[in-house]
Amino acid sequence: MSSINILLHTYIYRKCDMSDEMKQEAMELCVTAAEKYADNYESVSRMIKETMDKKFGASWHTVVGEGYGFEITYQLKHLLYMYCAGNLAICIWKSA
Amino acid sequence: MRPSVTKRTPSKVTELSKELPRHISFVKSRVDVGGGDMDWLRGKVFLKPEDQLQLSEAELQEEIARVLTIHNTRVPDSLVEWSWKLKNFILLPPPPHLVTVLNVPGSLLHKDSEEAKIQLTGGLVVDTPFEEAIVHDDEEERGEEEEEEADIEEPEEMADHKEPEPEPEHEHEHEDEEEIEKIKPKKIPNQFNFCERAALTYTNPMREMSTQTIPPPTGIFNTHEDFAQQQREKEKERRLPVLQLKKEDVKKKAQIESTALTYRMLQAAKTLERMINQNIFDEIAQDYRYWDDPSDEFKVGEGSLLPLWKFNYEKTKKHDVTNLCFNSRYYDLFAVSYGTMSFSNLITNGTVCLFSLKNPSYPEWICPTESPVMCLDFNEQHPHLLVIVLIYNFFNDEGTMDGAVAVYNIMLPPTAPQYRSNDVVQKHGGIVWEVCLSQIKIFKIHWAPDTEEGNLAFYSVSIDGKINYWILSENDLALTTVMTLFLDRPPIPGPDGTMITLKGCGTCLAFHPANQNIFLVGTEEGTIYKCNTAYSSVYMRTYNEAHNMPVYRIVFNKFNSSIFASCSGDWRIKIWEDDRMEPLFMFDLGIPIGDVQWAPYSSTVLACVSNDGKVTVFDLNINKYRPICSQQIVSRKKYKLTRLAFNNKLPFIIVGDDNNILIFYENRGTVNTLKLSPNLRLKVKPTKKQLHLTHRELEIMKLERLLSFVREPAILQPPKDTRVET
Numbered sequence: 082m083s084s085i086n087i088l089l090h091t092y093i094y095r096k097c098d099m100s101d102e103m104k105q106e107a108m109e110l111c112v113t114a115a116e117k118y119a120d121n122y123e124s125v126s127r128m129i130k131e132t133m134d135k136k137f138g139a140s141w142h143t144v145v146g147e148g149y150g151f152e153i154t155y156q157l158k159h160l161l162y163m164y165c166a167g168n169l170a171i172c173i174w175k176s177a
Numbered sequence: 178m179r180p181s182v183t184k185r186t187p188s189k190v191t192e193l194s195k196e197l198p199r200h201i202s203f204v205k206s207r208v209d210v211g212g213g214d215m216d217w218l219r220g221k222v223f224l225k226p227e228d229q230l231q232l233s234e235a236e237l238q239e240e241i242a243r244v245l246t247i248h249n250t251r252v253p254d255s256l257v258e259w260s261w262k263l264k265n266f267i268l269l270p271p272p273p274h275l276v277t278v279l280n281v282p283g284s285l286l287h288k289d290s291e292e293a294k295i296q297l298t299g300g301l302v303v304d305t306p307f308e309e310a311i312v313h314d315d316e317e318e319r320g321e322e323e324e325e326e327a328d329i330e331e332p333e334e335m336a337d338h339k340e341p342e343p344e345p346e347h348e349h350e351h352e353d354e355e356e357i358e359k360i361k362p363k364k365i366p367n368q369f370n371f372c373e374r375a376a377l378t379y380t381n382p383m384r385e386m387s388t389q390t391i392p393p394p395t396g397i398f399n400t401h402e403d404f405a406q407q408q409r410e411k412e413k414e415r416r417l418p419v420l421q422l423k424k425e426d427v428k429k430k431a432q433i434e435s436t437a438l439t440y441r442m443l444q445a446a447k448t449l450e451r452m453i454n455q456n457i458f459d460e461i462a463q464d465y466r467y468w469d470d471p472s473d474e475f476k477v478g479e480g481s482l483l484p485l486w487k488f489n490y491e492k493t494k495k496h497d498v499t500n501l502c503f504n505s506r507y508y509d510l511f512a513v514s515y516g517t518m519s520f521s522n523l524i525t526n527g528t529v530c531l532f533s534l535k536n537p538s539y540p541e542w543i544c545p546t547e548s549p550v551m552c553l554d555f556n557e558q559h560p561h562l563l564v565i566v567l568i569y570n571f572f573n574d575e576g577t578m579d580g581a582v583a584v585y586n587i588m589l590p591p592t593a594p595q596y597r598s599n600d601v602v603q604k605h606g607g608i609v610w611e612v613c614l615s616q617i618k619i620f621k622i623h624w625a626p627d628t629e630e631g632n633l634a635f636y637s638v639s640i641d642g643k644i645n646y647w648i649l650s651e652n653d654l655a656l657t658t659v660m661t662l663f664l665d666r667p668p669i670p671g672p673d674g675t676m677i678t679l680k681g682c683g684t685c686l687a688f689h690p691a692n693q694n695i696f697l698v699g700t701e702e703g704t705i706y707k708c709n710t711a712y713s714s715v716y717m718r719t720y721n722e723a724h725n726m727p728v729y730r731i732v733f734n735k736f737n738s739s740i741f742a743s744c745s746g747d748w749r750i751k752i753w754e755d756d757r758m759e760p761l762f763m764f765d766l767g768i769p770i771g772d773v774q775w776a777p778y779s780s781t782v783l784a785c786v787s788n789d790g791k792v793t794v795f796d797l798n799i800n801k802y803r804p805i806c807s808q809q810i811v812s813r814k815k816y817k818l819t820r821l822a823f824n825n826k827l828p829f830i831i832v833g834d835d836n837n838i839l840i841f842y843e844n845r846g847t848v849n850t851l852k853l854s855p856n857l858r859l860k861v862k863p864t865k866k867q868l869h870l871t872h873r874e875l876e877i878m879k880l881e882r883l884l885s886f887v888r889e890p891a892i893l894q895p896p897k898d899t900r901v902e903t
Binding site for chain 1: 393397399
């Protein structure tokens with residue numbers, strides 16, 4: 082847990098309109114995933130998506146990468162866009 | 178009752194079949210009737226019932242006539258009924274003859290029948306006909322009556338038809354009906370296309386019901402702005418160094434522009450130069466292309482050489498022409514290497530020039546080198562590549578001379594070679610040779626076919642007795658020593674008790690035109706070795722004492738690859754056949770011969786240059802003993818000729834010169850162009866039978882014919898030495 086706490090200090094979230102509970106969980110998940118699969122963005126996004134689907138219901142979408150732009154339609158109160166470990170950007174949102 | 182019935186009504190067949198015995202008896206009686214005719218039945222014994230009447234012959238012969246009547250004996254003819262009204266029995270009418278057992282009305286109709294017509298018009302079929310029929314069946318009399326009625330009606334209808342005038346309306350109606358008939362030829366329903374309504378089930382009607390929930394509230398989020406911002410930041414970062422570099426860029430740009438401008442100026446100047454040259458040397462240019470010596474017609478077996486342009490370059494007037502080479506692609510382009518032939522010369526630099534016949538006054542491409550150039554060769558597949566051998570470190574600290582090779586791309590400006598052998602490791606020679614204080618110079622190079630990886634490669638032979646194989650990889654030259662020419666002599670004692678195996682000093686190299694593995698090496702000792710690149714230590718053949726002096730050149734015949742010629746400092750040209758130790762021809766010119774070449778157009782013509790400044794041309798087909806042309810080209814007192822090259826397309830040769838004696842004439846290093854007169858370039862005239870043969874085949878045949886004369890004797894008597902005067 083302490084390690085996660087340390088890691089948590091390394092992220093910056095750019096935009097989030099989740100409930101506090103969900104936000105906490107999603108951020109922890111993102112950081113853990115990014116830490117676990119440091120060199121494989123596909124695995125990171127897969128892990129995040131599958132875990133979020135299990136916890137908060139279906140149809141979560143995840144984008145992991147460096148230097149991308151996007152425009153998405155998301156379900157209100159279900160969006161998180163954050164930077165993690167430097168310039169790795171993670172965007173997760175729900176859209177059923 | 179039955180027997181009586183049978184007797185009375187023998188016509189009832191059904192009844193008779195049931196009553197078999199009676200029938201038989203009946204039959205028998207019939208047989209008996211016609212007994213006289215039945216002779217073929219004789220011998221048959223008829224089974225007779227025991228109680229059969231025994232009739233006398235007369236009785237049997239008696240004819241009994243039988244009469245068929247319409248009277249039905251089974252119908253009671255006198256039925257009576259008690260009538261209470263009359264208080265008396267009254268006679269009933271006889272019962273009908275027909276008994277209906279089963280009545281199934283059919284639904285088939287004849288198409289032409291009335292009923293069918295009504296159906297076709299779309300009218301409803303009235304059931305009455307059926308009923309009528311049934312009634313008719315049931316009650317014959319009534320039916321008959323009705324039939325009569327119908328019969329009566331029909332004429333009425335007919336009457337109606339017959340009288341259309343009094344009732345036009347009726348007629349009109351009828352027409353209407355007919356029209357409808359024509360318009361709607363309705364399909365008659367049958368069991369396949371008609372389904373009774375009663376047999377059908379209900380089809381349930383479809384209804385649509387749907388509901389929609391309110392979608393969860395959504396929002397749109399994008400990072401375009403973020404991305405754009407990032408891009409802007411990045412651009413800013415980029416711009417900063419760009420701005421710094423801008424001043425340099427401007428300078429560079431100006432430089433590029435100026436070089437482009439000068440390049441275009443150069444192009445224009447070059448064109449102009451060529452035009453001027455063409456005007457100045459117009460007569461020579463005409464001769465070069467069109468003039469043939471008319472006196473050749475009257476001279477048999479003799480020809481002449483017409484001097485054309487002289488090529489020289491001011492800065493190389495002190496140099497010797499060390500090698501000449503035509504380009505394989507552009508026949509008017511040739512390369513000349515300038516260096517020195519003698520090692521006592523104090524020249525320390527060299528030049529490689531590319532001349533074009535279009536511009537005899539100035540080289541197209543000049544490459545000054547820091548040391549004398551020994552030889553050069555164009556690559557045939559890649560005519561832009563030129564390999565050059567440099568003699569490095571001319572008399573270096575230990576007084577040695579080192580050789581190196583370099584490859585130039587003549588499409589690039591001649592500032593630096595594309596490849597150059599590594600000075601330290603790859604130079605010909607090395608420690609051993611430095612100790613021996615020997616001279617190393619590479620005499621001959623030969624482009625090898627490209628390696629399997631597509632890299633270029635070439636061979637070189639040098640005075641240190643090594644034949645090296647060079648491969649041009651991407652960045653550097655890789656070196657493999659294919660062979661070292663050791664002499665067949667016992668080792669001699671060297672300093673400090675070491676034994677040294679003597680090496681031959683390679684001076685010339687010729688690769689077999691057909692088999693690229695086989696090559697010939699001539700040495701300073703006068704020996705010719707036939708070698709194979711596959712074996713590095715064994716000679717395939719050794720021509721010991723082929724010459725008594727250094728072999729200067731070995732050339733394979735252009736048409737027959739088993740014939741080769743060699744020339745040497747021992748005044749002789751020898752023509753050899755592969756696998757034959759003795760030469761086929763031998764010519765002694767009485768002066769060292771610098772170079773010999775086979776003509777590309779004929780299999781029997783070869784030309785050589787000698788130290789007395791003469792070009793000598795032989796045509797073995799015309800004269801096997803004497804040259805057909807020997808002409809002084811340069812002053813024998815001042816110059817000697819060193820190298821010779823045939824043009825592959827046009828009948829001219831180029832010869833390079835050198836000073837003859839140790840006095841340095843300033844005007845050396847000239848390349849002379851000489852045109853061959855018609856007698857020197859005689860080609861085979863095909864006979865009528867040979868018309869289908871190509872020129873090449875004819876040339877090969879000519880050479881073969883010539884060789885068959887000289888092959889037979891084991892030892893060829895050398896011709897008497899004669900001095901050929903011009």
